Amino acid sequence: MIQTAEENGSVRMTGQLLGTSTDLLRVEDVKVSFPLATGHVDALKGVGLRVLPGKITALVGESGSGKSVLGQTIMGLQPDYARVSGKVLLADPSAPSGTVELLGLPRDGRQIRAIRGSKIGMIFQEPMTSFSALHTIGNQITEALRIHEPVSAKEQRERAEDMLSLVGFTKPGKVFDMYPFELSGGMRQRAMIAMALICSPSLLIADEPTTALDVTIQAQILTLLRDLQQRMNMAILLITHDLGVVANVSDEVVVLYQGRIMESGPVEDIFRRPQHPYLKGLMAAIPHFGMAQGDRLRPLRDIKVDHDKLMTAIGNAKPMDTASRQHEAPEVLLSVRNLSKTYQTRDQAWAFRKPSAAPAPAVDGVSFDIRRGECLGLVGESGCGKTTVSKILMRAVTPDAGSVIYDDGSGPVDVLEAKGDDLQRLRTQIQMVFQDPVSSLSPRMTVGNILSEPLDIHRRGTPAQRRDTVDALLGAIGLGQSARHRYPHSFSGGQRQRIGIARALALAPGLIVCDEPVSALDVSVQAQILNLLKDLQKDLGLTYLFISHNLAVVDYMADRVAVMWAGRIVEIAPRETIMTAPVHPYTKALLAAVPYPDLERRLDFATFAGSSALTSVNWAAAFRAEASQMAPLDLGNGHFVLAHKSADMAELKS
Amino acid sequence: MFRYVILRSLAMIPTLFLISVLVFFIIELPPGDYFESYVSELRALGESADLAEIDMLRERYGFDQPQVVRYFWWVGGMLHGDFGYSFEYRLPVNEVVGDRLWLTVLLSTVTILFTWIIAFPIGIYSATHKYSWGDYGLTFLGLIGIAVPNFMLALVMMYFANIWFGVSIGNLMDQQFLNEPMSWAKLSSILSHIWIPVVIIGTAGTAAMVRRLRANLLDELHKQYVTTARAKGLHPTKVLLKYPLRMALNFFISDIGSILPAMISGAEVTAIVLSLETTGPMLIRALQSQDMYLAGSFLMFLAFLTVIGVLISDIALTFLDPRIRLGKGSSK
Incomplete structure (x- = not known):
């Protein structure tokens, strides 16, 4: 089975290699292994992929497939005991050959540092720990500017505030002086994106950028990433395990399994005509809406109950x-x-007075x-x-x-x-x-x-x-x-x-x-x-x-x-x-925010362009009453919805 | 923030009051007082005691008054800088302590600086070169430093200094400068003596600090924000100094609380071995002879330094760590 996989992969890869001149990033036969006390682990066993300029390429795989290692290796951020071989070519108009080979550069040397943050930005899964808690958001965002573009302190602040408003902060000046722990998870991920994009990199590597977030926040962040990608004409290498996210935002898809590429190609091909058994199995294993009552998921490895x-x-x-x-x-x-x-x-437990x-x-x-x-x-x-x-x-x-x-x-x-x-x-x-x-x-x-x-x-x-x-x-x-x-x-x-x-x-x-x-x-x-x-x-x-x-x-x-x-x-x-037939606006928003692994049912990005769609402010009056005025209303068939006691049921349903 | 500092400082007052009560009554706990032990000492030596003079002293220092009254005399005196009278030395406590106090402070400050200057680079090196030969070697040296008691090190050094160089390394200055006013000659004499106790007292502290800095840094080095900073293109050394080291600093600051009292009371044994002119040996002597005002003043001073040290580290932490400054609680 693996044999056919490699053939499949290589056939598609050769197809891609023809268009090399336009590739922004090309990964060729990258192998990464980690030495252990007994032998070594091969995290990547000869991986090749490309990222087109201005397109979103999704790198999909389960945990342990090596997808995060690839993301780190491109930036030269892999652990220093890792053994790496292969080539990573980044398009660079200023270089004589038009490309720079990143793996050959000295580790943490001047050249690779000049590329990090300036040509390639990176965001991570955990918005909580990706910031230092001791430095302000502004300090950490402008840091990349100070490294790569010598501009005055005033201009740094202006650029950072522009970027913060671009990622959806209404008061960028205030956020600039705030500390990361004062923001919620979703807000922090926005700030993280601003930090990665401040130098307008041509490639953004996003390692599971929405995995730690709630589904409605995830929809917002995906909307934002897509919007920014189009506005700044930037390429994104989106590392994820979620096929729903892939179907909704990516242009090209690369499927990684145990350090090998199983399948790669445009998102249409991958979702409509999956070739490789692994990918087919993965698709069948995901619960999706509209499954009939008796339908069963088909896991890759089934467990029979005895x-x-x-x-x-x-x-x-x-x-x-x-x-x-x-x-x-x-x-x-x-x-x-x-x-x-x-x-x-x-605080409240110890306070003498009742808190206000x-x-x-x-x-x-x-x-x-x-x-x-x-x-x-x-x-x-x-x-x-x-x-x-x-x-x-x-x-x-x-x-x-x-x-x-x-x-x-x-x-x-x-x-x-x-x-x-x-x-x-x-x-x-x-x-x-x-x-x-x-x-x-x-x-x-x-x-x-x-x-x-x-x-x-x-x-x-x-x-x-x-x-x-x-x-x-x-x-x-x-x-x-x-x-x-x-x-x-x-x-x-x-x-x-x-x-x-x-x-x-x-x-x-x-x-x-x-x-x-x-x-x-x-x-x-x-x-x-x-x-x-x-x-x-x-x-x-x-x-x-x-x-x-x-x-x-x-x-x-x-x-x-x-x-x-x-x-x-x-x-x-x-x-x-x-x-x-959901009635409550929150249920509706929750349902609308789920990314389906289905090209026919894409997210409605317009709904999530602002954050307001999800707050109760925009709900119909019947759903926003005082808590004491609210009661579960019976809509028949065991369907109850929390609304104002006197709300009209026909109105609610509309 | 400002409010927090004020409230935090005011909270010291009841603490110090409680401590002063405790100190006073603990000192009073053993039966008898200084005069009784003095008289019995004289009798044991076969000398006659001048009971009239002793009664006069007793009355003068209120030893015929109830304990509560004496407590308030004592505390009241301390509030305007009168720490009482040392019966053993027949001098006011202020004069007895005299030079010793600032010599102690000098010795301790230099020791702390020495500890930090040595421990920081070694700790950083050990953490960034984990499991290298350098790390192993430094760890080995450090463990020896922790394991060998200071006074032992002092004895060994004294012995070899005598045998090899024929010099005595005791004391903090040449004896002719004792109780002399400050002069350039005295200062240079102190400076030429001080490095030996500094090295001896500082060894264990340095080794312990290297271990703690290494452990703290190792925790921080693998945090996500370090990778983030590297992904921005920051130089690895700058990454280290700006982020993980800054995080690891918190424990140095919380240490101030325990460093200040250790300055005064610490390293007594070493001080006795090296016959240093610091406060440590004097405190021990005062406690032995029930010289209550001297001992009480020392204990109060130690308590005061502890409380001040904790205050300083608390306030410094709120300035340095925004999580404490802006976190739940202090902002309200």
């Missing part, structure tokens, strides 16, 4: 008397009413029901309070007000008040799957210990039975028995997440809270985990609360979806209704 083993495991784990209860169980498993939580900042402005609540009057056997999706941007809700359900955070009633058929239990034996029993009933599979498993316990710990705590069965249960669980999630004696660090991210799921299943819970279970995983692994969760739900009749910021994932998993904004649930409805 049904028999699963049933043994769960059978072992269940206390004896539960089976009989299932019959008379009520429809609603978990009922949440008027949950509120306000976090106090450290009350802090915004993290969760504000949240009510919802989870029905037995369904998957309720909870969607919202970072900071909207969705994780706080999950922590309250787990009794990890105590709410200021509200009630949570859990009823699996053995009588209602007040989750927030339960004590002693009730609480112990409740602990077995509600389990959690966490976002980060690395930090949520103890590195000092073997997988066997991790999985049997819940059984030990709740004293289920004899030690021999527990061992059988653990083996059955491992089999059910597609890991062999040998995994029992290994430690988490010897597993990949996807495998670790499967272990996390097995741990949650060990006690045969009624409800599993999944807090962003796939957002730390690669696309190909994501499909695997989602399918595993779906199969388990089908086989065991599990109930999920599925928290995610990724609408496509929620669309794939959930039966009903609740949209959260600023601590409140603004809309809740069955999945199809939310996706096809």
Whole structure:
């Protein structure tokens, strides 16, 4: 398979090489390897690509494919122990041959420094750490100017302020003197772009520029990048793992897999006629909207749930008397009413006087029901309070007000008040799957210990039975028995997440809270985990609360979806209704901001040109009333939207 | 910001008050007072004590008054620069301490400067050349520096100075200048003596500081903002000096709080071994002989320096680190 891949790649590459005179950047047969204690790792195994002037070239690949290493190597920023060979040619009209070869230049020497920042700019994934917290934004932006163009201090400031207003700051003079930590993530990424573009480079290398951002902010930043690219006639090498982003902004696409180029060409070819099996597989593994109810994702490497083993495991784990209860169980498993939580900042906790402005609540009057056997999706941007809700359900955070009633058929239990034996029993009933599979498993316990710990705590069965249960669980999630004696660090991210799921299943819970279970995983692994969760739900009749910021994932998993904004649930409805006929402006904005990996459904860039589309200022009056005036209005078919009590429903729907 | 400095300075007052109460009562804790131990010492030597004179002194210094009254006398005196009377030396505390105080300050300042001047370049070199032979060598030397006690180093140096060069390296100046007014001759005598205690006292501190600077810099060197700065085309040395080093400076500043008191009380043992004319040996002697005003003044002075040192580092940090200046809390 790899053989054909290289042939494919080389055929397309030769096609490209014909047009060399116009290329802005040409990477030829670049190899990078890192020495290890035992041998070495080849990060790039002979990569070639080109970047046309004034075009956006996307470099796509999963983590570990070597895409970031390539970006660094072009700039000469790779770690100094890396061994590099090959050529990187940058068009330079002032050079006698018309190009400069970058890899041959002395490391950190004068020539390469003259190119960094001036001819090639670079932005990174993490806007939080890309700035020094001790220097003002202005200082760090004008630094590139001071290095490359000797201009007066006054002119530096003017140029920087011009650039800041170009990237969308309304008060550039103020931002110039601010410190990075005073800006939000999206604003910082804008400032970062201004910093990279201050010397008007002809090429911008953007390494996952929107991965750390919320989907609406991502849409804004993508809009901005595209706009600037056209205005400054600049080329962008966009490094990303997100095919949705690629489809929406790029002109050419290069697909990288394990240090090799699998496929490259214009975006139309790549998306309409993918050639390579890897790319085809990747496309099939991404959840996209409009999937029919029964459609399944096709992961690159599928995991079969071993049904028999699963049933043994769960059978072992269940206390004896539960089976009989299932019959008379009520429809609603978990009922949440008027949950509120306000976090106090450290200042406020110590203040003698009441602070003049009350802090915004993290969760504000949240009510919802989870029905037995369904998957309720909870969607919202970072900071909207969705994780706080999950922590309250787990009794990890105590709410200021509200009630949570859990009823699996053995009588209602007040989750927030339960004590002693009730609480112990409740602990077995509600389990959690966490976002980060690395930090949520103890590195000092073997997988066997991790999985049997819940059984030990709740004293289920004899030690021999527990061992059988653990083996059955491992089999059910597609890991062999040998995994029992290994430690988490010897597993990949996807495998670790499967272990996390097995741990949650060990006690045969009624409800599993999944807090962003796939957002730390690669696309190909994501499909695997989602399918595993779906199969388990089908086989065991599990109930999920599925928290995610990724609408496509929620669309794939959930039966009903609740949209959260600023601590409140603004809309809740069955999945199809939310996706096809959203009513609340926030839901609409959220849906519009998702980049689809589909050339037919591109982002509407005009919507995101300003930042105003996403703030509540532009919402219809009915959605902007005082909190006390708002109530969930019933639109029929289980569709509720938070609006002014007296709002006209027909008007809302329009 | 200004408000913060004011509030922060005012917060020192209750702290110092509490410390003064503690110091006073701890000094009073052992049974008896200076005069009793003085009388019993005289008796042990078989001499008769002039009880009338002692009673007079007792009355003069209020030892017949209740403790609370004496406390306020003591604190009140300190407020206008009267630190009381040293019974052992039969002199006001001010005069007893005299030269020693500023000699201590001089020695300590020079030691700190020496530490910084040596530690900074070595720390930077070690961090930027991690796991090179240079780094290993310097680490080895540094560990020896940390492991060998100062007084031991002092003894070794004294021994070899005597054997090889036939000179005595004790004291801070030639003895004829003791209690002399300042003169060029005295200054040059001090300068020619001072480098030996500086090197001896500074060794451990330098080594410890190199290790900490190296660790701090290593943390910072791999941060994203360093790559960002390099991607702008900045010279690697300038990158190092402007960003990671600046970040790593914070811990030097927070160190001031502990450096100031260590200046006065630190290195007593070395000072005794080298018979330096600093305050350390005197403090120990005063505590032994229950010379309460002398000891109390010393302890108060140490506390004052600690509080001032922390104040200085707090204020310097708010000036240097905008995250503290503008972060939640202080801006309100």
